[in-house]
Structures are given as structure tokens and as C-alpha cells.
Amino acid sequence: MKTIKGMFIKNLVSMVKKDKGIEGIEKLKKEFGNDVNFSAMTDFPLETEMKLHNAIMMVYFGKVSSENYRKLGEMNMHYYSNSIVGKTIFSLIGKDLKTSALRAQKFIDTIASGIGIKVKELGEKKLSLTLEGLPYPIEYYKGICEESLAYFKKKGKIIATKSGPDEYTYIAEWE
Numbered sequence: 001m002k003t004i005k006g007m008f009i010k011n012l013v014s015m016v017k018k019d020k021g022i023e024g025i026e027k028l029k030k031e032f033g034n035d036v037n038f039s040a041m042t043d044f045p046l047e048t049e050m051k052l053h054n055a056i057m058m059v060y061f062g063k064v065s066s067e068n069y070r071k072l073g074e075m076n077m078h079y080y081s082n083s084i085v086g087k088t089i090f091s092l093i094g095k096d097l098k099t100s101a102l103r104a105q106k107f108i109d110t111i112a113s114g115i116g117i118k119v120k121e122l123g124e125k126k127l128s129l130t131l132e133g134l135p136y137p138i139e140y141y142k143g144i145c146e147e148s149l150a151y152f153k154k155k156g157k158i159i160a161t162k163s164g165p166d167e168y169t170y171i172a173e174w175e
Helices: 006-032 046-061 066-081 084-093 097-102 104-111 138-151
Strands: 003-005 043-045 116-123 126-132 156-164 167-174
Touching: 003 006, 003 046, 003 104, 006 043, 006 046, 006 066, 043 046, 046 066, 066 084, 066 138, 084 097, 084 104, 097 104, 097 116, 097 126, 097 138, 097 167, 104 116, 116 167, 138 156, 138 167
Parallel strands: none
Antiparallel strands: 003 043, 116 126, 126 167, 156 167
């Protein structure tokens, strides 16, 4: 079973609480259909996170769409990278874009199971990131990749392609 640690789901709920307050959490509970208190160290099916993604998009944007999935990816990465957990992870995997990307498998292995990742260096300022086994739309990780460029203060672009039945490849190129 493909899973993710509860701390990353909790991070999404914290983002809603910070941005939208108690009213946002109440709306999130209604949209999610369950309580949104998650145990940090429990493994949850990726489908639970996807259901939460859909509920969060309803809270922020009023609808679920590809573009809103991209925006959610950006928001999630931004909030995560500024959290205590995110700062700790980034201090461990690298302080620059290329080093962090090349060590991304270690990061993914700490937060999830059943997901494959391949990172290839395509040039001095160009990388390929291939993710396998993720149920999310391609736009979600495109948003995460775009925000990653911003986090590392790089101007560039992300090209996202479907490279297999459950596989996406993201090409990051920056100045």
C-alpha cells in the first residue's frame, strides 16, 4: 500500500488553519467528511491525502481542478519549506537546488512508501525528476517543483510530461 506520514497531512491542515482560521477548519471538516486530526507518526494511504487535497481546494478555491492542484502544490511546498519539519529536512538533504534534488529519494523514503523517484542531472542547471506510483494529477508536483525553484531563489521553468501509466517526469531548468 502506498502511504504518507501523518505529519505531512497535518501540515496541510495547519496551512488551512493559519490561512483560513477556525472557520476554514470547520469548512475543511465538512468537505473532508471526517475529523481532520491526524497522528503525526501514523502512515495514511495516499488516497486519504488526495481526499484532503480535494477538500482543501474547495476551501481555498471553491472547486477541484488541474490548475487548483498546481496552486495547491505550490502552497503546500511554500508552507512546508517554512515549517520546522521542512527546515530540518532541507538542512539534511542540501541547501541548494541541485543537491536537494539529487538527494530527494532519501526525503521521499522518510515521508512515504510505495513511491519511486529517479533524479538525473541533465546539465549544470537542468534536472529530470521522474515520479512513479503517485495517484496525484501531474499538476500537483508541477506546483511543488515550481515553488522549489522559488524556494532556492532560482528563475526557471518546469516542463511536466506523463512518461508512463503512473509515471510523471518533470524537467527543471533554471538560470
